[in-house]
Amino acid sequence: xxxxxxxxTPVEAVACCSPVTREPLTADAxxxxxxxxxxxxxxxxxxxxxxxxxxxxxxxCVCDLNDxxxxxxPTISHHLKLLHEAGLLEREKRGVWVYYRVNAAALGDLSAxxxxxxx
Numbered sequence: 001x002x003x004x005x006x007x008x009t010p011v012e013a014v015a016c017c018s019p020v021t022r023e024p025l026t027a028d029a030x031x032x033x034x035x036x037x038x039x040x041x042x043x044x045x046x047x048x049x050x051x052x053x054x055x056x057x058x059x060x061c062v063c064d065l066n067d068x069x070x071x072x073x074p075t076i077s078h079h080l081k082l083l084h085e086a087g088l089l090e091r092e093k094r095g096v097w098v099y100y101r102v103n104a105a106a107l108g109d110l111s112a113x114x115x116x117x118x119x
Contacts, residue, residue: 036110039086044069045079049088052100059101 025033040046051068052060062080066073080100083089088107089100 033113036086036088036106039082039088042079044071044076045083048076048079049083049102052089053102053107059099061097061099063097065100 040049047068048065051065052058055064062073062077065080066076069076077098080089080091080098084091084100088103090103091101092099
């Protein structure tokens with residue numbers, strides 16, 4: 001079965017699109033990409049993504065992230081889950097802790113999609 005017949009994830013949809021400054025997105029492409037952009041549209045999730053990306057070794061334990069917010073651990077975990085489901089974060093369970101790292105390819109593709117904005 002060809003990839004075109006499968007439903008693309010938001011990350012895959014971004015990866016296959018031209019920059020928005022080169023040509024208008026199709027309605028279908030915009031529908032597929034919107035969940036990725038929506039995932040980072042929340043201030044808490046945007047900060048989480050930034051904290052994980054800038055953390056030592058490019059990964060952070062959920063236990064390292066709780067102190068940065070005045071939110072409960074389950075709320076932080078929910079936001080991390082949404083970022084993971086959108087494809088922006090990768091995660092690995094080690095014992096009782098979960099470690100997160102940024103999916104650099106997804107951020108690169110998102111950057112390329114928005115490429116040339118303001119330039």
